[in-house]
Amino acid sequence: MKRVAVLGATGSIGRQALDIVAAHPELEACALASGSRPLDALSVEHPAALCQVAGDVTELLERSEPEVVLNAIVGFAGLPATLWALEHGVDLALANKESLVAAGELALAAQRGGGARLLPVDSEHSAAFQCLDGRPPEQVDSLVITASGGPFRDFARESLADVTVAQALAHPTWSMGPKITVDSATLANKGLEVIEAHFLFGLPYARIDVVVHPQSVVHALVRFRDGAALAHVGHPDMRVPISFALTYPDRAGTVVPGLDLTGHELTFEEPDLDTFRMLPLAYEAGEAGGTAPCALNAANEVAVERFLLGRLPFLGIAEVVERVLDAWDPAPVETIDQLVAADARARKVAAAQSVEVTAAKA
Secondary structure, three states, X not given: OEEEEEEOOOOHHHHHHHHHHHHOOOEEEEEEEEOOOOOHHHHHHOOOOEEEEOOOHHHHHHHHOOOEEEEOOOHHHHHHHHHHHHHOOOEEEEOOHHHXXXXXXXXXXXXXXXXXXXXXXXXXXXXXXXXXXXXXXXHEEEEEEEEOOHHHOOOOHHHHOXXXXXXXXXXXXXXXXXXXXXXXXXXXXXXHHHXXXXXXXXXXXXXXXXXXXXXXXXXXXXXXXXXXXXXXXXXOOOHHHHHHHHHOOOOOOOOOOOOOOOOOOOOOEOOOOOOOOHHHHHHHHHHHOOOHHXXXXXXXHHHHHHHHOOOOOOOHHHHHHHHHHHOOOOOOOOOHHHXXXXXXXXXXXXXXXXXXXXXXXX
């Protein structure tokens, strides 16, 4: 019996993870956490689990003694759980990309000290993990991460000036929470995934590419030094990478059907970096290193929240983030307290810049 703590249990990833736990007798939910939503119904379905709404999730982890932590908390708030699992040698199924983006060096140091396995849950990183299959970095030429392109894939920049929240949340392929759906629409999500891939797989940014693949059937592709390439192909269904992470090193069965390639047309395009500025900004922040990725993530979280509240135009998201990064001095990351301070400072600057951007476009 593998004891699983599900953090972000009421979100899309958390609920699918609990469905997988319920379907496999070898898995047991030992802890459930949510940021604000009640857990009453889930606690009935998983009576052995300790439950917590809001508060410090590391205390819940200490009490529940999990063997694997599925971290599906949204945003920078997921960082303490990431570090707790890695420091304590507890396998981490990571669906919270922001904590690795903001604290990649600290997370890898914690993993080295604790000896835990870091198992990505993002479909692209899970796919890359499986294609790499433990091969040494020197055998890898480059990694290709695919992007659906979101709801505005074919839009010209001028067409995005007046898009609504409802339009941004109408993702053509995936069903996700509002923050990650907006990130997909701006390509910020793909930028965060590039930084995450850099830390997960030890590849320089110049060897991590992004291509737009609207069908979302090829989730990642790894090119090797001998000219060969391996791709991970399957239906766009998050139950596959979640199950893989929770049952690793086994590959348990799921209800997701196998892919029939007949009748499928697979297309690939270069991303429009002039229209979707969040992707090149993420590369720039990653290359700058230090606290720059933390600032990128914090500014984006603030800008997306303002957009969802109707207080910032869609194109203003990237403009706010760019303003924050332009004024940012990326100091080396040494402690978690330093990151917390950098996150707070970037949020304050982003909030002020959001007001200025909105006023300028009024």
